[in-house]
Amino acid sequence: MKHKGELASPVAVTNRINKKKGERTKRDFRGGEAVALGSIIPITLVIVWEIFSRIGVFPAYQLPAPSAIVETIREMAQDGSLWNHIGITTFRVLVGFVLGTIAAVILGSFVGFYKKAEQLFDPMIQAFRSIPSLAWVPLFILWMGIGEPSKITMIAVGVFFPVYLNIVSGITGVDRKLIEVGKMYGLNTFQLIKRVILPAALPSFLVGLRSGLGLGWMFVVAAELMGASKGLGYLLVLGQNTLSPETIIASIILFAIIGKLSDWILKLVEKRALSWQDSFVPR
Amino acid sequence: MSLELRNVSRLFDGKQAVNNISFFAEHGEIIGLLGTSGCGKSTLLRAISGLDSDYDGDIAINGNTEKEIQDTTGFIFQEPRLFPWLTVLDNVTFGLKGDKKGKIVRAKEYLKNVGLEESGELYPRQLSGGMAQRVAIARALVTSPEILLLDEPFSALDAFTKMQLQDLLLDIWKAYKSTIVLVTHDIDEATYLCDRIIILRGQPGELHKEIRIKDPRPRDRASKQLATYKAEILESLDLNVKTS
Known part of the structure; x- marks a missing residue:
């Protein structure tokens, strides 16, 4: 066909x-x-x-002209440091995102499928969730030092919660009526999960991924502000210490661009995977 | 395939929903379960299907009284209950086993039966209510169920679509001769389709009366004969006289 x-x-x-x-x-x-x-x-x-x-309304030491900012980015691109900073930041977000997502998928599926697991894990996870995640930063640095592990753990923690919550609500929210249809066709538990529950929970999972990624970008800034020698967050600190607002604003703009780009990629994935949904009727 | 219920009762949290129902359906018979809402019609159907196994008494499908879902039973629900992430064709092949090619050929044949051979690639969101219910009918029939259970299958549809689908059901029944149990609260539907109408009454629901309709098919919806049956049913449901 x-x-x-x-x-x-x-x-x-x-x-x-x-x-x-x-x-x-x-x-x-x-x-x-x-x-x-x-x-x-x-x-x-x-x-x-x-x-x-x-014309000098905005003093250059506070708010430099857009052309000056573009010039800063161009210079960094020319000496190669730009790609270095972008690369290391993206790498941290990516690894943290993947680790956080894996943990969330495993725990979330357990809690979603098994009532007992929910009673066992969910109260604790909810309690951890109410801790503002940034509060972990000093502890992680104390435990893992100032290198990559503490930063990546930080990001993974940020990514974990939205993904986890959405997986759980996605799985527990699957329409009982559809499960009954599956049962009428004699599907066993494993087949039910694969053919009915997972596809039905997919929209919610993807929403979780997107908000998780957003939080990942937020947390990489926090992690890099705390102490880094490379990365876009480091550029923020550098700009502050060297009194060069153009570096700070350049870094902010770069964050906006990459963040938007990564979200756009996920959105494309979502659009492909969920073309069956009502809300994706092309207007 | 025959179907027999022996003294079937169902309790929900200590409250009786249906009480002591027994009846026998012969192979190829169309049985209507009729009654006002809350008398346990759907409860009974779910017990027959095996979706609900917490009933008392025996339900024998061809003599087999296991309280399990049997793959010879098909169920058409009140709503289409299509899987929104599958196309119409994939929805119909959902319950089929075997190789992919064979499944598709079979599904297409049944889609043709319900007049939707052109719509296989559509997603459920693109269907009207009547089309979606046709797909649900095709999905239930494609596995060639020997017992077909219908839970108010046409109640959400407009009058014209309803009549169309009733005729469609009869056509398909003629071709495949399944035993059908139809739960309905629509008296016209029951008299038009069924060989036998079982009237449930009360709370908990109990078997009140059986009416056999011998008129040959196709029946005339407006015939005097069906109107007499309707009057008899209304009488036995106490709906003609306002009491209390």
């Missing part, structure tokens, strides 16, 4: 491709319009900012 294209005549195939292309350009055009509309205000603000900085 998937090979329908191979059997169809070349003409039909070209026709279909053309049609698809037509749809794509149309959608791109509409997307382009949205982007254009959305960028009017930021672009205007940047221009106003540049002008005010040039």
Whole structure:
């Protein structure tokens, strides 16, 4: 059935491709319009900012001009230090995110599937959750030193909770009616989990992943502020210590870009995986 | 396949929902379970299906009284209950075993039976209520159940779709001759479809009366004969006279 294209005549195939292309350009055009509309205000603000900085309304030692910030980024890119900082920060977030997610998936599935596990683990996890995660920082540094392990643990803790909570609520929230349908077809527990419960819990899991990733980026800043010799968070400290606001703002902008980029990747995954959902009807 | 209930009762937290129900359904018979809400019709159906095994008494499917879900039983629920992450075709093949090609061929045949051969690639969100219920019918029938249980399957549909699907059910029944137990509160539906109507009354629900409808199919929905049956049913449910 998937090979329908191979059997169809070349003409039909070209026709279909053309049609698809037509749809794509149309959608791109509409997307382009949205982007254009959305960028009017930021672009205007940047221009106003540049002008005010040039004529000296904003003093350069407090708020440098956008062009100065871009220049800072360009210089860092040229001497290679930029990629170093971005690389190490992204690496920390990625490793922390993966570790936190794995822990959350294992514990969350247990708690979601087994009532006993819920009674055993959930109260404790909820209690830990009410501790502001940043409060762990001194303890982790004390335990693991100032190197990578403490930072990555920090991030993993931040990622863990949203992913865990969403997995549990996803699994416990699966419609009993759908489970009954599965049972009517004689599925055993394992098949039920694989064919009904997991797909039904997937939307919630993906929501958890996205908010977990967001928290991961938040926590990497905290971890790198506490003590690092590399990374975007280190640039923040460096900028503060060397009285160069352009470095700080450059770092903030880079955080925004990479954070948005990683979220966008997850969003693409979500869109692919959840194309069956009502809310993903293309408008 | 025959179905027999012997002294079936069901307690919910000490409260009796159905009490001492016995009846026998022959192979290929269409039985209607009719009654006002709360008299335990659905409870009874769930016990027959095996989804609920905490009943007292015996339910024998071809003589087998195990309180388990049997793969010869199909269930059509009040709602379509399609899996939203599967396409229509995948929903229909869900309960089938065997190789993929064979499953798809079979599913397509049944989709054609319910008039949806073009809609296999759609997702449930893209279907209307009537279409979704057709898919649910195809999904239940594709495994060739010898006993088909229906729990108010058409009650959420508009009158026209309902009549269409009732006829569809009869067509399919004619072709496959399953034994059907239909729970309904729609008297017209019961008189139009069933060979025998079992009326449950009271709380807990008890077997009140059995009405055999011998009229040949296809029946005329507007016929005097069916109207007489309807009057008889209304009478026995005490719905004609307002008491208390």
